[in-house]
Amino acid sequence: MKTTLIGAAIWVALALPAVAQSTDVPDNLEKLGNFRTTGTTDFTYVEQDGPYAEGIRKTLERITLPPGFRIGLYAVVPDARHMAVGPQGIATFVGTRKDKVWAVTDRNKDRIADEVKDFAPSLTFAIPNGPCFSKDGFLYIAEQNRVLLFPAAEFFYESPDVAAFSLVPQGELIPPGEESYNHTARVCRIGPDGRIYISLGQPFNVTPRDKLELYREIGIGGIIRMKTDGTGREVYTTGIRNSVGHDFDPATGDLWFTDNQVDGMGDDIPPGEINHQTEMGQHFGYPWYGGGDVRTDDYADEEIPLEEVMPAVETVAHAADLGMTFYTGHMFPEEYHGAIFSAQHGSWNRTEPIGARVMVTRIAEDGSASTEPFAEGWIDANGEYLGRPVDVAQLRDGSLLVSDDMAGALYRIWYDGM
Template sequence: MIRRSLMGLAAAAVALPGLAFAQQAAPAPAWAQGRPAEMANSPLAPHPPRLTNTPPERIPTAALRVPEGFQVELWAHGLPGARVMVRGPDGTIFVGTRAIGRVYAVRDNGNARTVTTLMQGLTQPSGLAVRDGALYIAAMNRVLRIDNVEQNLQNPQPVELTEAFGQAPEPHHGWKHIAFGPDGRIYIPRGVPCNICEFDGEKFALIESWNPDGSDRRIEARGVRNSVGFDFHPRTGQLWFSNHGRDWAGHNNPSDTLHVNLQRGEHHGFPWCAGGFQDPAAAEPTRLCNEFPPPARVLGPHVAPVGTHFYTGTQFPEQYRNALFVAFQGSWNREPLSGFEVVVVREAEGGRLVQEPFMTGFRDDAAQKFNGRPSGLLTLPDGSLLVSDTDNGAIYRVTYRR
């Protein structure tokens, strides 16, 4: 891998000629920014979120397919918009959302799960992390902490940390995925506030880390357009993250990608390069793809990786242990559809990474429809794997029977 010193580049603002699209008299909605004139009548648009409860009989559990020896069951339902999942020390599963603005708490009572709304009225509270019994919540431009959260499920008293963390208010790609690293710091991404635009390279397209109280901001990765899924390798502690490529550059370009951050402050290519795609819209002076570390894995065009999670259990067979599971929410800016599945990325012979389907059945290729959108992933203490489905407001549990 080629490594460059990009300190001067990081301090500069990044400009793209595509900004002209956003400066027209009648501004397009955020998702259409950068759409070329010849596609003005395109039917492509984001899928509207389903914000009502889906009855269990309408959740497509029976249609889901996993490798031989694995089973899928519906573990919890009644969580519209369910996305990221984290587990408290006493076993409560906390679930973040986006459009519906809720944080759920799920208690396992043995044969059934009880779902309650812990908080509501937040702006896209998709980022959750647990540390020392406290739940950290990252909404669009806020960071909250609920101390002793499992003892206060009925009356949470959030501590406001927003000023300390100084999150940007721009909504486009402002939703979060957060996690504590092996170093005890909390990692928070800052996506770009646009599809293609001029942006400040010190404020956006970053993954940052902080002390838990919001002090000592540190930039861990640069050139990251929109990461809403990352985890730390169980053996090496390295940061692995998925990244969304931009829209309106074609049905097959750019691909979404998986990266390993090998050194602090490393630049991963946006806006010039994404998964080997040299973006013609990027401003001069052109930076070539070979000036940046290549992605660890090219995941596929517009698959929308969200949950990005190392499996740390022992229930699954050996080849899945310490492997990376990635939930693809699925495409909107592409024909035909892509994603809408869970894949596993693992080391094969010679150290190369291979990508294999793990949970499928959400996407109907013949009809070009989907019946679910996998989003979050979580290993339980017994080694089973939870998979959230944001479209059906459901959580599935995957087990392996020896």
Template sequence: MCRLLVLTFLLLPGLAIAALPLDRIRLPEGFRITLVSDQVANAREMAWGERGTLFVGSNAAGKVYALEPSSGQVRTVASGLQLPVGVAYKGGDLYVSAVSRILRLRDVESRLDAPPEPEVVYADLPRETHHGWKFIAFGPDGKLYVPVGAPCNVCNENPDLYAAIHRMNADGSGMELVARGVRNTVGFDWHPQTGELWFSDNGRDLMGDDVPDCELNRLEKAGQHFGFPFCHAGEVADPKFSLRPCSEFVSPVAKLGPHVAPLGLRFYTGSQFPAEYRNNLFIAEHGSWNRNEKIGYRIKRVELNPDGSLKRQSVFAEGWLEDGEVWGRPADVLVTPDGALLVSDDHAGAIYRIDYVGN
């Protein structure tokens, strides 16, 4: 059961109250949402630094931000970049995706007031901006995972490069392909127990309002093919590229709905939420842009069975879409060190925090 929680205060001291209608967000009983900052324009992927700094990429502002949770201060640590959506932190350094390049800001947390110039780690990714923005993350193997989306709505362009997930060493060497047939993933994480890679995938457009579903997928071994452009959502043959049957490809663990645009996702590894939330997946659904009746604009909760199959999916947080009007678009989720859940919103330029406070 959900209830509406009216919140007229901020999580962090010293910030001006923003006119964001958080009282419209519906959450399960016992949860509350507060505003961390509304000064993070086009906020997309989030990553923690080892000293507790929250780094945030952006999809249009060209900036990378550093948010200090203790004070609420927002700094710009890089600017003038091309769609620097993705951020990942490792060994004191911040890695940033900028379409064709992976950049690194060395020792960034000790230099927030005078950030270092970004240095190029890898510069040979495609230059197309169609699905060219990239969510990035370091896996349990210590490698940086970098997706390359299809440079189109639907096409079969160089399948060893496009519509795929790749990984590389932290110094940019050893690039290798991990997964094929992935149209455009802008969110992934690794299961806390099995170490398997789970990722969202945005379904193709222009097949109607209700087809195909966007996907939640699991990679069980490197090199698996997830269907694009031949098959969508595990069962929908593409009208142009239906050259291979859907049975040849890995089917999604969950069909998330048509055009919901799933972006960032994370497993819940904290201890603040009730025990039944442990190892659940939270998915930010950015929302449809070309559907007659809008859908998405919410946070989805996915529960899994011990064998990795779908137990159930449900809406965890919603209210950014009301009567066809949109005031916010969730783009990423991230668990805090104390077990809360952060949500980035690129439409409102905001970061929210969801806590469990009990019934």
């Protein structure tokens, strides 16, 4: 039996008393969870036309794609990071590393957004980088140290007041003493088992020894999972540095994720990673490995105390592989069906910048994988960044959205065969 959108919100309010209400955050979360108004009446709207948008369109003229593909500006979205496309196809929700979540709507369905406004403006968000949807329309937003739940987000988002609950209360995603300004961009996905998977980047370049046991226990430097009522938390993945993108293979249910590797070892090492996890508890080598089979200086002389899983794909060093999604649409040619599309944000300290592009990774029948550029051109001949892709998401028509937090935009990539 399917739950209606209104019924979903009522179901959470009545059937899930274990979903905690905030008691220590001075915002309106408790009021919204009790279906009370907050007095907030205004949205912040983002202008979608004018010189700024035209400047972005000009940049997109230089982007190269395989034959038959096109790219265009979908929406101007400040600080756009990870995206969650609503299951109803009504709105796309875009996280940031600041204090906004944006709701993006294409009202006339011309495949260009008509409206961008802030979502749940009465709430105070803290690095709401990671939105994700369940198939039945529940929106989850993973913040720096909290996870929020919005039942029926696509129904309520037209109002400043929305049904909202705290799945993981403030200060309980990680210990408050471990909060950092570094590597705090969480991402989430609902897995095929119906649980929510959340990445927890660790804050160091190389984790110090005195943090290893604590981080392994609570899942920092890994991926945790829990039931969608916030109970049953467990550490699913260990031995990663800072994963900011994961998805599940629709054919096998296996988890795949990107990982950003150790800095300061040179321009060309260590490689970035796309990893393939086949069972709970697997360890992916960090901090003994800095990326691929390159040992870190800090742990170079130590015997690795557990069995590690090597990456399925090694990517170019320091390109900063972030968001990713498996392609399940029908618009693109057959060769792209079941492939991974991922965003490379671009290097921050490489002497010659690299990345700033969208990659495609194909998985062979034997499980081996290979990756290559799909959309590129956001670095010009002078080595200047003209954009920095963050995430890739799929619209219902099978086209792709790409977010860019530098340009503050969402791009749409489609195939017309021409």
